[in-house]
Amino acid sequence: MRFALASAALRRHAARTLLAVFGVAVSAALLLDMVMLATGMRESFREFLLVSGFQVRVTPKGTLPFDSEATIEHAGAVLAALRAHPDVEAVSPILGAQVHTLRGAHALTAFAVGIDPAVQGDYKLLRGADVRAPERIVANEPYFQRTGRQLGDTVDVAAGFDPQFRSYAGRRALVLVGVGQFYYTAADQPVVAVPLATLQQMGGPSRADRVSLFMVKVRDGARSERVRRWIEATFPKVTAISTETAMQQVEERLGYFRQLAFILGAISLVVGFLLVTTLVTVSVNERIGEIAVMRAIGVSRAHVVHQIVLEAVALTVVGTALGLGLGLVTARYLNAILSDFPGLPAEFDFFLFQPAAAWRSLGLLVVSGILAGVYPSWRAASLPIATTLRREAVA
């Protein structure tokens, strides 16, 4: 009975109800998007950092990974000491450098990582073989597209360029043996991986026994923060960054997006609440006589309150359900916009659907819909029956 009455009240002004549902849907979509932005960025970055299971990054003092050209000296000794620590399961040394692939008068500049293939965590091999021998090279798809090379081809690669004499230094003939998907580089950036020793030799004396970064995997059960502190205490010329520290730093840099998400999410919640409150209040005002008659023939206050709250909940639930779909579509569009950030890895998402967070936020909107029905229903249930009936009859 209550459901039928609530449904009839909403259907009486179909255009108005549709407009309100659409308004709630847009508010819900915006709220969902903002929750996806606020929580997704953090989770996406965590997944991104832990994609290969390394919890600690060791960089030259005061720098972030590949933030500058600084390198860590005596890399061999540092590597041996890190691997000897009982809490450390694996250490991946990485040297980053610009390399030039030469073809006639043209050269393609790519980012190269010198890695140890046994423990590397920078890429996933999609096709072919890994860089198990010194003169081997794995590249990503953009590299193959821009050079026009194929697996098995030999490429002429140089590690240095003197612009004054237009001459290349540290040249090597390397064989393309594999196609890799690199986790930490921009989606459209050509990237190659070569054995660490090969890249160090190509870089000459300035790169000998040096790396840009160590990635450290901590054993199960061991605390990465303890390992991080030990590294910084043992090696004064490096900075050790744990996943939590890195996330904190990124959150500081991208804090703007979280705050924007919070503000817009709160606004959409308030707009949804006000919309439903206004609509139900006006609807109740229009039906004051009808409600007074119901009360006069013995319908209880609780029944009236229940019916009006049901109207508010119906508007909110239907709007929220529509908003869920709308929000997912707009989140995809907004994510595509932010994916164009220069240098952003393809694996990184700004908008990530986190079921728990999404349901919580949409649940909050439904609760706000229930609250939106409380005031008008309380007002309707508290009507003085006789006075209202007389006033309505005269009117």
Next chain:
Amino acid sequence: MPLPLFLALALAQGGEGPATPRPAAPAPPRTISIDERLAANAGLRVGDRVVISAAAGGAGDTVVIAAVTRRGADPSDVARDEYRVRLHLDHLQALTGYGDRVDRFAVATRGPGAADRTLRAVNDVAFGFRAHRSADVAVGTSRTFQVVRRFHRAIGVITIVASAIFLLCILLLKVEERRRDVAALRLMGISRASVVTSIVIEAALVALLGSVLGTAVGYAGTLVINWHYQGVYRTPLTFALVTPGIVAFAVGLSLALGVGAGFAAAVRLVRTPPLALFGR
């Protein structure tokens, strides 16, 4: 890529002797300038002596802080929590072992024609230099802000749709509330056109007053936003701005919605028989 430099505070008092006494009469220490952020975080002032080196823990030079600089309003600096230290070119070259090298030259030319000639002259020489227009470099480095701008526009469209629906609902309801007034006016012989006009004017006035109030709230919001983010990022950059164009757009949209909603609802009301509006 930026070169990392490392500063160690030697003596926090300006005007006192160098960090390490030297037997012979020492050359006066070189001077550097640091930015406000470093000065505030490290408690440094003009006249303080610090040691700077190219590598962490490496031997460095004792220098005197000659100036504390304020950052310009550069959006690319906002999210970078880094310090800026300026040295004399030869000093930095010696300190980093860079030799007689520079990363780039900035060239000021006389007029646009001279800029083109200079570009051609530099790019045509045998040695491997490449000259770029500052405007082209700016386009290349401003991609981040273009992305943020597109994102803001997309978010703006969603919020405009949400607020437009809200406004439309409110105005429709407001007109609907006038059912009995309209019925009375029609029964008194007031023409349909007059009733519609009065309702549209009323809706337009409500929309206009709401827009003026919204503009005031928006302006106050920009003051809070700028105060907050300028403090967080320690920059003079303006983060939010209410421009005449934005005000015109907001007021225009609000008026259009108000007039449209008022007109649609008023026409519907005047077409309904007055007694039906009374519920008879």
